Amino acid sequence: MRKSILTLTAIAFAMGISAQKVEFEEYNLKNGMHVILHQDSSAPVVTVGVMYHVGAKDEVDGKTGMAHFYEHLLFTGTKNIGRGEWNKIEAANGGTGNANTNWDRTYYYETFPSNNLELALWMESERLMHPIIDQKAVDTQNEVVKEEKRQRMDNAPYGKIIYGDVYNHIFDNHKYGRPMIGYIKDLDAAKLEEFKAFYDKWYMPNNAVLVVAGDFEKATAKKMIDDYFGPISQRTLPNRVTIIEPERTLEKKVKEYDSNIQLPAIILAHKTPSMKERESLVLDVISTILSNGKSSRLYKKLVDDKKKAFQVFSFARELEDYSVYNIGAIPLDETSLDDLTTEMDEEIEKLQTELISDKDLQKVRNKFENRFVASNSNVQGIANSLARNYMLVGDTNRINTELDIVNSITKEEIRDVAKKYLAKNRRVVIEYLPKKK
Template identity: 60%
Template structure:
């Protein structure tokens, strides 16, 4: 009877979460190719205006890495109608906030304003697209900003090369641009001419390579008129970029490597795997596996290695789903004199269990509940909804996943978890990395 009550309660929870998560939206295209997605939520007087461009670090030319991330900074410099250095002041003085971020696959800009300033947000993003000022003083200024960011996040940050993949991806990818870091090479940026930055802008920062999302306290009719006024006149400087996925041969023999970091005192054992595109169902299954192994203090590896065996001070994982391929990084920091070999053996024991035994029904239900909560939280704010709508359209080619993606997770079975672990987490298909403190001279 108790089991039946729990089943009923779980079903009621799933039903209520599904109902609460429904995101209504409307989408259409302007004549210049700009895709527009609108979401109305009048529960609070705020609105997010965002633009996602289909350009990331994978789109850069060899020898000119870092351009996509550089533009994340450069396009805040100013426009023909926004004076240099005034962007952030305009936003804050009108009660707003803004930010941008770059990945291997896309670049995303957004502003959130009180809804009576919707037109301001639309104007600013149209200015960024139509009238950016790309000059030498802006390039020089942002070059120093990016160098400082690299120093803080990677060069001088403990385990920075692991967190940002710069010490791992070159071993997993031999041909694909994912082998390069998003922040790129400072030497490449130093060597680039002003004309190259302008050419990059003309190639990628066009309406036909972007999606505009407006979400929040809006009126559809008024918003469409403003979008038409500000964005319809923008012309494309280049055809929509054509992309072909650079094929990577599978890893067939374990890659053994050692990296050194002068910023750390405690070594780190790492296993890294190449995984499928974010659009493939198996990528979702790997999300389950990552959470099962290292998702918090109740995960298998934390309980075993930190709590019970006391051989690790921390376990970690960095699953990264990307448009063409993904990576899964799993590792542990030793406690006291524990060897990295001992950590490796303990991690492998748990991977083998997943490959040979079905996870328990209790673990399975817990995973489902965790991903239900994650799904709800991702769309619990206007900013989160705007990001989701842009991402699902741009990278997955299916905006409706904003409501339907949870069904993919719900459809995953315990048998799927066992199968995917066997397919992607093989010893001969991975990088084994000893990440060590820099030896004393």
């Protein structure tokens, strides 16, 4: 009998109930690998994800780009999976897989019909035990990375904003100031031994978390996990150097150019607290108030009412050591960037001096609950959330407590955090301008 599939979103809206608690079990293997199990039999699928605690911030000067490079390289094949066969095996067994990288971590995941759990675990253990790292693989993936950079960044309108290439203006010391994808010249100059050394330095069981989420039996899954990952030896983790970024005390103004745009943009960029901190969530709430949706303050004012902006945006990129919060707008017609800055500053000042209404506060809480339900509406999303909260927040159960934290945020906190972190003397004003090709 075919099982019916109901997402958490559908359940929540159909029944009018709050977001469901995510049940999980976690433990460590003897080699230090952390394991998280989440059972969900609502659909006959299972996701296996492995997150490694290595990202762009861990790269050495002159050898950037390797964290993201491995996101591609580790799909080449292994000692027991032929070169180019990885995706074919997934497809032949009804599965899909992918990977992604940021400044803090690299995440690989696969989703299969639940009767292929063992296959998924074997493939991920192969990635850790027997990867193909040779010159042919490096040369092939180097071209793939270059093409990705051309499509997603070099030739994408506003790509430097979206993918963080403007962060060098925000961070003076921290490695978050480097592009997440690194510099192509560094990859071109890197020797095969250096690629292997990066893998040996960071890819080990005691620097990873394994998540299994979906339709499976715990006892069976634990046995498979122990069989495939237990024999992998732990190694000594490298020492991480904590880089302290000084607080900005004077407003900084810079210009960036993009040959892919016709309309300029103005960005008010801020360094904000780590994703572990409560204030980071408060800033996420502020971002929602300012520009999330057509009922947000900046959209209603600049796009609908005054028709000074073609588009407005603000977003918080939450990271392990520090976070980034950007507020921006694209002008309409003859509106100047200075005019947009003045208008945005007025809305920021209101948040810094006035308490938001009960209605606005409840609207924000509703949006966060909807976002939680949407992001955890399938086992793939839950697996990602569990791994991220364990590795970067240091609290796996944050997946269940984040909404409680948001719902406990007061109007006074919103005002005080806006006053503290959105102060003019702490920000970088970026004029993002068209550049002739």
